Amino acid sequence: MLALDIASLQVVGAFSNLLSGAIHLIPGVTGSERRKWALYWGSGKLLIGASNVLILVIGNGNTAFFERLLNIVMMIGLCLSLHSVAVFGERAVPRLLVAILAALMLAAVALTIGDAQEFRWTFVTLGLTRGLSYLGIMALAIGIARRERLRTGWIMAALFAAVAPVFLLRAGTLMVTLIVPSWSIEGQLVEEWMIGVGLILLTLTHFSLLLMESERTQALLREQASRDSLTGARNRFALGRIEAGLQGPCALALIDIDHFKALNDGQGHATGDAVLRLLADLAQRELGERGMVIRLGGDEFACILPGASQAAAQSVAARLSARFDRAVAATVDGPLYPSLSIGVVAGLVDRDLDRLMAEADRAMYAVKRARHPAHHSGRQPEGRRMAAAG
Numbered sequence: 001m002l003a004l005d006i007a008s009l010q011v012v013g014a015f016s017n018l019l020s021g022a023i024h025l026i027p028g029v030t031g032s033e034r035r036k037w038a039l040y041w042g043s044g045k046l047l048i049g050a051s052n053v054l055i056l057v058i059g060n061g062n063t064a065f066f067e068r069l070l071n072i073v074m075m076i077g078l079c080l081s082l083h084s085v086a087v088f089g090e091r092a093v094p095r096l097l098v099a100i101l102a103a104l105m106l107a108a109v110a111l112t113i114g115d116a117q118e119f120r121w122t123f124v125t126l127g128l129t130r131g132l133s134y135l136g137i138m139a140l141a142i143g144i145a146r147r148e149r150l151r152t153g154w155i156m157a158a159l160f161a162a163v164a165p166v167f168l169l170r171a172g173t174l175m176v177t178l179i180v181p182s183w184s185i186e187g188q189l190v191e192e193w194m195i196g197v198g199l200i201l202l203t204l205t206h207f208s209l210l211l212m213e214s215e216r217t218q219a220l221l222r223e224q225a226s227r228d229s230l231t232g233a234r235n236r237f238a239l240g241r242i243e244a245g246l247q248g249p250c251a252l253a254l255i256d257i258d259h260f261k262a263l264n265d266g267q268g269h270a271t272g273d274a275v276l277r278l279l280a281d282l283a284q285r286e287l288g289e290r291g292m293v294i295r296l297g298g299d300e301f302a303c304i305l306p307g308a309s310q311a312a313a314q315s316v317a318a319r320l321s322a323r324f325d326r327a328v329a330a331t332v333d334g335p336l337y338p339s340l341s342i343g344v345v346a347g348l349v350d351r352d353l354d355r356l357m358a359e360a361d362r363a364m365y366a367v368k369r370a371r372h373p374a375h376h377s378g379r380q381p382e383g384r385r386m387a388a389a390g
Contacts, residue, residue: 017048050073286316
């Protein structure tokens with residue numbers, strides 16, 4: 001009865017590999033270079049599935065040689081599956097693992113060509129290849145989950161962490177029974193259970209990369225929706241999400257580009273766009289990884305520095321203004337060069353930037369009036385806050 005159940009699981013496993021391979025192969029062949037992982041995963045699954053089907057159809061005592069050939073084909077499919085995860089994560093398979101898998105492949109070929117009487121040693125090499133390939137996939141999936149913060153990556157890693165020891169244990173058990181024939185009955189029972197458990201777990205992994213790709217695409221779309229298409233800075237849509245996560249000390253700098261309208265009118269929008277991109281790039285460099293640059297609209301930007309003091313923020317603003325003055329001279333062909341008016345404030349926030357925004361807005365206009373008293377003598381900061389808040 002157990003043998004019948006194992007055979008049924010093998011049939012299900014074979015056809016699920018074929019189905020997974022076909023589904024992945026189409027987008028892998030017709031997709032972009034970024035989706036080449038689907039080509040490798042699909043090809044690997046098709047080789048594994050086809051090998052399993054043929055073994056089930058022709059496998060008997062008189063076809064041991066063909067079974068060994070099919071085991072080698074299956075090993076190639078496993079290596080392709082491992083390579084596909086590496087391509088998906090844009091990482092390389094560890095060299096040590098590549099060397100071990102290559103050695104196992106050569107051993108399987110040698111056993112097949114040598115026409116060894118005990119063909120079960122080929123199954124040992126296959127089991128070891130399976131277990132080590134799944135360990136490699138697990139390690140790569142953990143790396144992807146950490147770098148890209150994909151929950152499905154952790155699920156994939158957990159599944160392969162459960163599958164890998166099963167096939168390694170099966171290979172170890174088979175080795176013991178080959179060395180100590182008196183344990184063959186107990187070993188065969190353990191092998192059958194390992195095969196059953198392994199096949200059940202493997203059916204849950206066939207579409208794990210597609211799930212990771214879906215989560216990655218959703219994250220990319222969210223990121224694109226939160227970015228200004230011209231400058232790459234965060235936009236006002238992202239500001240609400242940033243604000244909801246802010247607590248404790250925080251510094252805020254509001255930036256306005258002086259003479260920007262005159263620059264656009266005199267030298268064209270291409271020059272104005274270049275200046276906006278220049279400012280966003282310089283600001284992000286000055287703020288570092290923790291700081292955030294937001295384009296509020298037009299030529300106005302906000303810089304958020306979590307945990308920064310007033311003095312630290314003022315220092316950042318001074319460096320940014322100086323760097324902008326130097327860099328813009330190489331971008332703009334006079335006679336009018338844009339400059340920055342920056343208002344800086346610091347204080348405690350509790351998921352609410354309104355107070356700091358208003359104070360920074362007033363500080364920015366104070367700077368602007370001090371630098372251009374005649375032009376701004378009659379203007380007031382009211383209304384600017386409304387534009388920033390969106």
